[in-house]
Amino acid sequence: MYREGLLVVISGPSGAGKGTLLNLLRDLGGDSIRFSVSATTRKPRKGEVDGVNYFFKTKEEFKLMIENDELFEWVEYCDNFYGTPKKYVEDSVKEGYDCFLEIEVEGAAKVMKAYPECVSVFILPPSFEELRRRIEKRGTEDVEVVNKRLDRAREEIAYASNYDYIIVNDDLKDAVENLRCIIRAEKLKSGRNREFLHQFQQA
Amino acid sequence: MYREGLLVVISGPSGAGKGTLLNLLRDLGGDSIRFSVSATTRKPRKGEVDGVNYFFKTKEEFKLMIENDELFEWVEYCDNFYGTPKKYVEDSVKEGYDCFLEIEVEGAAKVMKAYPECVSVFILPPSFEELRRRIEKRGTEDVEVVNKRLDRAREEIAYASNYDYIIVNDDLKDAVENLRCIIRAEKLKSGRNREFLHQFQQA
Numbered sequence: 001m002y003r004e005g006l007l008v009v010i011s012g013p014s015g016a017g018k019g020t021l022l023n024l025l026r027d028l029g030g031d032s033i034r035f036s037v038s039a040t041t042r043k044p045r046k047g048e049v050d051g052v053n054y055f056f057k058t059k060e061e062f063k064l065m066i067e068n069d070e071l072f073e074w075v076e077y078c079d080n081f082y083g084t085p086k087k088y089v090e091d092s093v094k095e096g097y098d099c100f101l102e103i104e105v106e107g108a109a110k111v112m113k114a115y116p117e118c119v120s121v122f123i124l125p126p127s128f129e130e131l132r133r134r135i136e137k138r139g140t141e142d143v144e145v146v147n148k149r150l151d152r153a154r155e156e157i158a159y160a161s162n163y164d165y166i167i168v169n170d171d172l173k174d175a176v177e178n179l180r181c182i183i184r185a186e187k188l189k190s191g192r193n194r195e196f197l198h199q200f201q202q203a
Numbered sequence: 204m205y206r207e208g209l210l211v212v213i214s215g216p217s218g219a220g221k222g223t224l225l226n227l228l229r230d231l232g233g234d235s236i237r238f239s240v241s242a243t244t245r246k247p248r249k250g251e252v253d254g255v256n257y258f259f260k261t262k263e264e265f266k267l268m269i270e271n272d273e274l275f276e277w278v279e280y281c282d283n284f285y286g287t288p289k290k291y292v293e294d295s296v297k298e299g300y301d302c303f304l305e306i307e308v309e310g311a312a313k314v315m316k317a318y319p320e321c322v323s324v325f326i327l328p329p330s331f332e333e334l335r336r337r338i339e340k341r342g343t344e345d346v347e348v349v350n351k352r353l354d355r356a357r358e359e360i361a362y363a364s365n366y367d368y369i370i371v372n373d374d375l376k377d378a379v380e381n382l383r384c385i386i387r388a389e390k391l392k393s394g395r396n397r398e399f400l401h402q403f404q405q406a
Contacts, residue, residue, distance in 0.1 A: 001371060122393070128406055154404070161400050165391045168204060178391055185388035188368040188381055190325070197364050201357070203331055 001196050002187040005032070005097040007089060007115055009163075011108045012123030013153030015134040017169040018102055021123065024176045025100075034092045036101040039065065042080040055085060072114075073107035098183055105159040112162070119186050121179065122163040126170040128153070204399050205390040208235070208300040210292060210318055212366075214311045215326030216356030218337040220372040221305055224326060227379045228303075237295045239304040242268065245283040258288060275317075276310035301386055308362040315365070322389050324382065325366035329373040331356070 012018050026033050039055040041062050050056050057065070062081045065071055074083030084103065092099040101111065112120055125131040128150065135149050160166055165182050169175045190197065215221050229236050242258040244265050253259050260268070265284045268274050277286030287306065295302040304314060315323055328334040331353065338352050363369055368385050372378045393400065 001369075124403065127403075157400075157404055161393050161397060163393050165388065166204075166393050166396055166400065167391060178387065181384035181387040182391060184381065184384040185368065188370060188385060190364050190366050190369050193369055194364060197360075197369065200327065200330075201360055 002189075002192045003096060005034075005093040005095070005099055006183060006186055007093050007111075007118040008098055008100045008183065009108050009111050009118050009120040010100055010102045010123065011105050011120075011156065011159070011163065012169075013125065013131065013156045014149060015131045015138070015153070016123040016125045017134075017172070017175070018123050020172065021167075021169060021175055021179065022100055022102065024172065025179055028176065028180070029098075032096070032098060034097040034099045036084055036089050036099060036103075038082055039071070039074075039085050040080060040082045042082075055088075057081075072101070072111050073103070105156050109159070109162065117192075119165070119182065120163040121165045121167060121182060122157075122160040123175075124157065124160065124166055124168045125153075126168055205392075205395045206299060208237075208296040208298065208302055209386060209389055210296050210314075210321040211301060211303045211386065212311050212314050212321050212323040213303055213305045213326065214308050214323075214359065214362070214366070215372075216328065216334065216359045217352060218334045218341070218356065219326040219328045220337075220375070220378070221326050223375065224370075224372060224378055224382065225303055225305065227375065228382055231379065232301075232383070235299070235301060237300040237302045239287055239292050239302060239306075241285055242274070242277075242288050243283060243285050245285075258291075260284075275304070275314050276306070308359050312362070312365065320395075322368070322385065323366040324368045324370060324385060325360075325363040326378075327360065327363065327369055327371045328356075329371055 010018055010022065022035065037051065037055055039057050039062065041057055041059050044050065044056050048054065059081065062083070065083065065085065066074060070086055071083040072086055074081060084101065084107070089099045089101060103111065108120065112118060125134065131153055132146065132150060135146050167175050167178045186192070213221055213225065225238065240254065240258055242260050242265065244260055244262050247253065247259050251257065262284065265286070268286065268288065269277060273289055274286040275289055277284060287304065287310070292302045292304060306314065311323065315321060328337065334356055335349065335353060338349050370378050370381045389395070
């Protein structure tokens with residue numbers, strides 16, 4: 001049966017609970033799961049480890065990565081570059097790890113196009129009201145800021161139907177179980193097991 | 204999210220363990236699962252209940268079902284008719300039950316064509332050797348009969364790649380968990396939740 005890992009693209013508006021969900025999945029899934037590691041040109045902060053928190057790069061190195069098409073996507077922000085290197089994700093998948101790529105909707109669309117065999121999951125909050133509550137809880141009470149984030153959430157959610165699966169993150173335990181089942185089911189797809197089926201029939 | 208049940212088509216060679224697998228799934232899944240009930244013109248045996256073990260029909264009734272295209276498939280065997288009525292399956296799915304249709308490969312192909320929204324799963328034995336052992340265990344030691352069944356199994360397994368998913372029934376507990384995850388994941392597909400997504404965005 002299917003032995004490679006899966007490239008799993010995860011998107012969803014800020015406040016949908018992607019981070020909590022993925023951390024819980026890792027706690028449960030253990031050794032078979034990896035998260036994509038971003039590259040950046042900003043200096044490491046205290047305690048940050050190269051290859052774990054980020055791949056720390058010079059601007060020259062980063063620009064070379066862009067030129068050589070080694071990044072899924074990149075942005076420049078506050079005079080520093082941030083991006084998602086392909087190599088770590090591709091290597092992880094080949095080694096049998098399910099590699100999760102948490103990425104915003106525009107970047108995700110590019111990845112899905114370049115890797116049609118990836119699995120894409122959109123995480124939804126239970127409702128816009130609940131999303132508003134979660135965003136407000138995160139500290140800001142500036143109505144304008146909250147509304148801006150909700151507008152952005154609305155824009156992002158318009159992309160949800162482009163994803164293979166949607167998960168409503170209402171009950172965290174349910175949501176993790178849903179994600180776990182998606183990964184498990186995907187590996188059973190006959191399209192991912194053509195080689196296995198061929199060998200089975202020859203035996 | 205998706206509220207209807209799923210029509211789940213299950214095939215696999217005799218000896219793959221489909222029956223055991225489905226019974227265990229029902230024991231675990233409880234009230235949300237139904238199995239397709241066949242129609243037959245043979246007389247009920249002691250203890251058999253109409254609508255549970257079979258739908259018992261007269262030959263006239265059965266022929267009318269054929270004429271009215273009310274059967275997924277049917278065969279005549281030892282002067283009796285056997286077939287799979289559509290109505291029970293369709294009603295079950297509408298009522299929110301996941302309805303399992305255990306059916307041989309040719310019939311399954313027809314169902315998949317008529318109901319592209321169905322989920323199809325092919326159950327494989329761990330190997331042909333193990334399949335031989337299982338068939339021999341079932342009572343017959345006539346080498347010719349065993350070989351005939353293995354030949355038929357080989358024919359059937361050639362269809363496996365037409366199914367959405369394949370499950371190797373090696374460890375029964377694993378196999379049931381795989382089937383459970385397939386059902387769960389399928390309901391999270393964005394394609395099955397277009398209406399939900401539309402309403403979510405309007406809210």
